[in-house]
Amino acid sequence: MLVRAIVQLLLSFALAPLLVGIVNRVKSLFAGRVGPPLLQPYHDLLKLLRKGAVYSRTTTWVFRAGPVVALAAVITAALLLPIAGAPAPVFFTGDFILLAYLLALARFVTALAALDTGSSFEGMGAAREVTFSSLAEPALFLSMLVLARATGATSLSGMLGGALPGAWTAAGPALLIAVIVLFVVALAENSRVPVDDPNTHLELTMIHEVMVLDHGGPDLALILYGASLKLFLFGALIVQVAAGAALRGGWGDLAVFAGGMVGFALAVGTVESLMARLKLTRVPQMLVGATVLSAFALVLLVR
Amino acid sequence: MALLVAGLVLTAASGALAVLLSSWPRIAQRAATAALCLGSALGVAAAAAVLASGSVLETAPLSPLPYGAVSLRVDGLAAFFLIPIFAIPALGSVYGGRYYPQVERGARAARLQLFYGLVTAGMALVVAAGNAALFLVGWEVMALSGFFLVFTEHEEGPVQRAAFVYLATTHVGTLCLFALFALLLRETGTLELGRMAGLSAAGPRAGAIFALALSGFGLKAGLVPLHFWLPEAHAAAPSHVSAVMSGVLLKTGIYGLLRVTGLFDAPPAAWGASLLAIGAVSAVLGVAFALSQHDLKRLLAYHSVENVGIIAMGAGLALLGRSRGDPTLMALGFSGAVLHVVNHATFKSLLFFGAGAIQEACGTRDIERLGGLGRAMPGVATLFLVGAAAISGLPPLNGFVSEWFVALGALRALGLPRGDPAALAALAAPALALVGGLAAACFVKVHGAVFLGSARSTAPARAHDAPPAMLAPMAVLAAACIAVGLLPQALAPALHRAAAGWARLPAGAVAGSALDAGASAARVSLAGALLLIAVAATLALRRWRLPGGQPRGQTWGCGFALPTARMQYTASSLAKMLLQPFKGVVRPHVEATLPDGLFPQEAAYHAEVPDTVLDLLIAPLLRAADAVALQVRSVTPVRVSVHALLVIVTLVAALAWRFLWW
Numbered sequence: 002m003l004v005r006a007i008v009q010l011l012l013s014f015a016l017a018p019l020l021v022g023i024v025n026r027v028k029s030l031f032a033g034r035v036g037p038p039l040l041q042p043y044h045d046l047l048k049l050l051r052k053g054a055v056y057s058r059t060t061t062w063v064f065r066a067g068p069v070v071a072l073a074a075v076i077t078a079a080l081l082l083p084i085a086g087a088p089a090p091v092f093f094t095g096d097f098i099l100l101a102y103l104l105a106l107a108r109f110v111t112a113l114a115a116l117d118t119g120s121s122f123e124g125m126g127a128a129r130e131v132t133f134s135s136l137a138e139p140a141l142f143l144s145m146l147v148l149a150r151a152t153g154a155t156s157l158s159g160m161l162g163g164a165l166p167g168a169w170t171a172a173g174p175a176l177l178i179a180v181i182v183l184f185v186v187a188l189a190e191n192s193r194v195p196v197d198d199p200n201t202h203l204e205l206t207m208i209h210e211v212m213v214l215d216h217g218g219p220d221l222a223l224i225l226y227g228a229s230l231k232l233f234l235f236g237a238l239i240v241q242v243a244a245g246a247a248l249r250g251g252w253g254d255l256a257v258f259a260g261g262m263v264g265f266a267l268a269v270g271t272v273e274s275l276m277a278r279l280k281l282t283r284v285p286q287m288l289v290g291a292t293v294l295s296a297f298a299l300v301l302l303v304r
Numbered sequence: 305m306a307l308l309v310a311g312l313v314l315t316a317a318s319g320a321l322a323v324l325l326s327s328w329p330r331i332a333q334r335a336a337t338a339a340l341c342l343g344s345a346l347g348v349a350a351a352a353a354v355l356a357s358g359s360v361l362e363t364a365p366l367s368p369l370p371y372g373a374v375s376l377r378v379d380g381l382a383a384f385f386l387i388p389i390f391a392i393p394a395l396g397s398v399y400g401g402r403y404y405p406q407v408e409r410g411a412r413a414a415r416l417q418l419f420y421g422l423v424t425a426g427m428a429l430v431v432a433a434g435n436a437a438l439f440l441v442g443w444e445v446m447a448l449s450g451f452f453l454v455f456t457e458h459e460e461g462p463v464q465r466a467a468f469v470y471l472a473t474t475h476v477g478t479l480c481l482f483a484l485f486a487l488l489l490r491e492t493g494t495l496e497l498g499r500m501a502g503l504s505a506a507g508p509r510a511g512a513i514f515a516l517a518l519s520g521f522g523l524k525a526g527l528v529p530l531h532f533w534l535p536e537a538h539a540a541a542p543s544h545v546s547a548v549m550s551g552v553l554l555k556t557g558i559y560g561l562l563r564v565t566g567l568f569d570a571p572p573a574a575w576g577a578s579l580l581a582i583g584a585v586s587a588v589l590g591v592a593f594a595l596s597q598h599d600l601k602r603l604l605a606y607h608s609v610e611n612v613g614i615i616a617m618g619a620g621l622a623l624l625g626r627s628r629g630d631p632t633l634m635a636l637g638f639s640g641a642v643l644h645v646v647n648h649a650t651f652k653s654l655l656f657f658g659a660g661a662i663q664e665a666c667g668t669r670d671i672e673r674l675g676g677l678g679r680a681m682p683g684v685a686t687l688f689l690v691g692a693a694a695i696s697g698l699p700p701l702n703g704f705v706s707e708w709f710v711a712l713g714a715l716r717a718l719g720l721p722r723g724d725p726a727a728l729a730a731l732a733a734p735a736l737a738l739v740g741g742l743a744a745a746c747f748v749k750v751h752g753a754v755f756l757g758s759a760r761s762t763a764p765a766r767a768h769d770a771p772p773a774m775l776a777p778m779a780v781l782a783a784a785c786i787a788v789g790l791l792p793q794a795l796a797p798a799l800h801r802a803a804a805g806w807a808r809l810p811a812g813a814v815a816g817s818a819l820d821a822g823a824s825a826a827r828v829s830l831a832g833a834l835l836l837i838a839v840a841a842t843l844a845l846r847r848w849r850l851p852g853g854q855p856r857g858q859t860w861g862c863g864f865a866l867p868t869a870r871m872q873y874t875a876s877s878l879a880k881m882l883l884q885p886f887k888g889v890v891r892p893h894v895e896a897t898l899p900d901g902l903f904p905q906e907a908a909y910h911a912e913v914p915d916t917v918l919d920l921l922i923a924p925l926l927r928a929a930d931a932v933a934l935q936v937r938s939v940t941p942v943r944v945s946v947h948a949l950l951v952i953v954t955l956v957a958a959l960a961w962r963f964l965w966w
Contacts, residue, residue: 053855059757060859061685080831098708102704117756117757122862285884
């Protein structure tokens with residue numbers, strides 16, 4: 002079991018940038034462009050790793066530690082998440098709380114690194130990032146509680162394991178709400194349209210991208226890889242909840258899971274192509290709406 | 305027990321040394337610090353022995369005073385509180401040796417040390433008292449020493465206001481406690497806390513006892529809306545005093561709440577639910593107010609409201625667990641609450657010590673005037689960062705562990721059977737998540753505005769790193785934050801024994817859940833280790849690709865070549881968007897000159913966020929009472945003899961009522 006978990010984990014580490022490649026390809030198809038190759042994110046990472054870096058004179062060690070700690074936190078979070086329905090290498094009661102807080106740690110150090118530059122743009126990005134993420138956090142927790150209540154499990158590996166098919170028959174509507182809320186949270190946490198636009202070239206309108214304006218070379222590679230791994234984690238979570246009964250144990254699950262992940266990338270790319278970015282002041286409303294929706298789902302189950 | 309008594313006497317007497325030897329200030333302060341540290345070490349040793357053995361430490365009752373035998377009693381609950389009560393003031397006194405030296409400050413420093421020792425002994429006495437009368441003695445020693453400590457810089461107007469608001473509120477709290485213990489005496493016929501246990505929680509009198517405990521102890525602990533005195537008092541005191549008041553003294557309120565609720569058998573679910581709700585409101589509003597502040601110490605004081613809220617949430621879950629007969633829920637809530645008491649004492653003192661070092665180096669604690677201190681004060685910056693991450697509840701530090709226990713309690717409540725409204729206590733988990741997110745945002749703001757970027761005024765220009773005597777206590781606290789965060793399972797057995805003692809369950813009743821939570825805590829520790837390995841590996845990769853010696857340039861300003869420090873994002877703008885949802889409660893007073901016309905000349909913006917409860921509720925009430933009192937005085941004759949007569953008549957009437965009808 003542990004061997005399988007580790008093999009799957011290494012596969013996820015290897016394939017995370019591919020997910021971003023698929024999203025970009027979907028967007029180019031919608032726009033009628035040829036678009037970059039699917040493997041372009043890997044080329045970008047390798048190119049950045051070969052480059053040097055220039056540091057701002059105002060920065061201290063915090064600026065350089067930011068990308069390192071952020072990536073390490075996301076990697077540790079990945080160790081807690083089951084892949085393709087198989088238990089994660091490390092699982093225990095309440096591990097989803099640790100996962101959420103590890104992502105918070107990544108955000109904390111990234112925002113501090115942004116402020117270390119003394120740039121107003123990066124300060125603005127940090128302010129938006131911490132605002133939206135602290136509003137997204139309750140929605141994430143509530144949908145995890147829905148999952149816990151529906152499956153009667155207390156760890157991620159339990160929630161996404163054998164009890165899930167039964168939970169879909171017993172508490173389908175609540176779980177459906179949870180999947181929708183998780184998708185909204187995933188878009189917000191991964192700086193995707195309609196919250197943030199990873200493609201924009203106007204610093205004033207960006208959130209995550211503007212925080213990392215001053216990072217370059219290998220530092221930027223760590224950040225980009227961390228971002229793709231985080232998107233992969235959210236995708237894996239959502240796909241496994243949604244797939245539910247389709248994951249029956251055995252290596253065939255990997256194919257189902259891979260299909261689901263491609264579907265997730267298609268969904269993200271489609272949303273990104275068809276929607277405009279929300280006005281900044283609307284984003285908190287969307288996140289509070291998601292929170293209320295998931296609280297409703299929880300009340301459905303507890304009542 | 306001899307250890308504890310020796311510790312109490314030494315800490316109480318330590319300050320007297322500073323006063324007696326004041327002709328030789330250097331020696332006086334060293335002697336007082338040494339005595340306080342020695343006394344604290346003895347006290348910590350006594351508490352640690354109780355925690356390690358799981359036994360209860362009790363003195364033989366001393367000759368009976370009018371209100372029952374005077375005795376000391378330290379069980380697991382008390383021992384957990386005793387550790388920060390002794391340890392933080394000891395570290396603070398070492399810090400104070402450089403921060404508030406008697407050589408420079410003279411008699412004022414001597415007086416401060418006198419009350420510093422007394423407040424320590426008073427808090428320890430509150431926690432170790434086996435008798436309500438002794439408890440109240442300790443409570444008043446602590447409260448009054450606290451007043452004199454806040455009053456240290458007594459020429460300053462804000463300090464006077466803060467100190468008197470503190471004095472008035474603490475006495476209102478004491479009044480509640482007198483009523484509380486009087487009711488308990490009527491119910492049980494004794495003032496000995498050990499013999500009160502096993503009260504029935506049914507009936508209005510039990511409800512009244514809980515309400516009095518909630519208001520009296522809640523006032524000390526700073527639960528919303530009874531927190532209004534706290535930010536000013538904690539900001540007004542010297543920093544090592546703020547550390548003790550904010551980090552430790554508040555917790556005596558939590559101790560009292562836990563002690564009194566522990567006396568009852570099967571407390572009703574409403575108690576746990578109300579404590580949980582009050583805790584959640586305190587936590588969210590505390591951090592919202594903290595976000596709006598730009599005075600560093602006021603901001604930290606509001607974070608105490610937040611953390612006390614988290615502790616109350618844990619205590620509420622523990623009470624719910626007892627009312628539902630679920631030892632696991634009880635143990636998780638209790639462990640979260642008590643561990644957070646210790647953890648908050650650790651990181652809050654660390655942060656206040658850091659704030660003191662900043663204030664000393666820059667002469668201001670307005671974070672809008674600071675910036676870029678990380679280069680001038682690398683030691684303080686690094687240690688402050690550890691405290692900031694810990695208070696934000698981030699792994700692998702201690703703040704995460706206790707918040708995680710509370711969240712596990714919420715998860716456990718979720719498992720209650722369908723239709724039980726207590727399952728809604730699970731909403732504590734998303735509330736905690738919101739609080740954690742906001743706290744992290746607030747400390748991004750604080751650390752970013754103070755230590756990162758470039759200086760926003762000339763104040764940080766002459767800054768220097770703090771001397772070793774101030775850095776060493778901070779380093780000890782930071783090490784404690786890391787140690788508890790990485791090895792939480794070491795504390796699990798002691799926490800579960802204390803929980804079983806509090807709920808008066810046999811030690812075995814918590815064993816099953818103890819195993820589970822202990823095993824989970826061990827996994828948290830494993831995850832912490834994995835995180836450190838991941839950091840090391842990523843760091844190695846970065847080192848390999850970037851061996852150092854990279855060129856330095858200017859921060860990217862979208863092509864603008866002359867950035868200045870004034871272009872940086874300010875702390876207020878960082879918090880502004882986050883405060884939008886709280887605009888009903890957080891009401892800033894803004895004085896602004898906005899830029900106007902095609903060639904704007906001057907622009908200024910200044911915002912202060914006063915405490916809404918104090919300004920909109922308490923102050924108007926007091927003013928109204930004042931007006932009524934003036935009216936009354938104007939109709940009575942001003943002769944003193946008439947006043948004396950009125951006093952005597954009132955007294956006689958009260959006595960007659962007491963003896964004839966009651």
